[in-house]
Each structure stands twice: as C-alpha cells, then as structure tokens.
Amino acid sequence: MPVTRQRQQSAALRQAEPVNSLPRCLSSRELLGAAQALLIEHNGCYYSLRLxxxxKLILTK
Structure with a gap:
C-alpha cells in the first residue's frame, strides 16, 4: 500500500473518532441545584460533595 494511501486512511480514521472523547463537563449548579451538598456513590462507598x-467545593469520603 503506498504511503499516501496509508496517510489518507489514517486521516479518515481520525476524523471518524467520536467527538465526545472529551470528559463530560457539568457545572456545580447542575450537580448541587439549590442544595449545599450531595452524596456520590462509587464502588459501594459514599462520598460527600459540599459547597x-x-x-469552594470539598469532596470527602
């Protein structure tokens, strides 16, 4: 396969990558709403996110 063909295929694959490969972004207002704190469950443990x-935001186990 000629090098130019490989480059074209590589470029096509990069363009086909999903746009949502960036981390999801939420505002603290979306997370907390009117509350000052919320609980987050992760692998059976609970974490508290509070304003x-x-x-400032503090995350504690």
Missing part, C-alpha cells in the same frame, strides 16, 4: 461558605 463551602467561601464558595
């Missing part, structure tokens, strides 16, 4: 008075 502080200084408007």
């Amino acid at each position: 502080t008075r200084q408007n």
Whole structure:
C-alpha cells in the first residue's frame, strides 16, 4: 500500500473518532441545584460533595 494511501486512511480514521472523547463537563449548579451538598456513590462507598461558605467545593469520603 503506498504511503499516501496509508496517510489518507489514517486521516479518515481520525476524523471518524467520536467527538465526545472529551470528559463530560457539568457545572456545580447542575450537580448541587439549590442544595449545599450531595452524596456520590462509587464502588459501594459514599462520598460527600459540599459547597463551602467561601464558595469552594470539598469532596470527602
């Protein structure tokens, strides 16, 4: 196979890659809503995500 054909196929494959390969992005407002905290379950453990008075996020186990 000529090198130019390989390059064309490689370019076509890169273009066919899904656009959603970037990490999903959510705003803290979407996650928390009007609440100051929420629980996240991961592998049977619970984590607390809370908004502080200084408007910072803290994730604790």
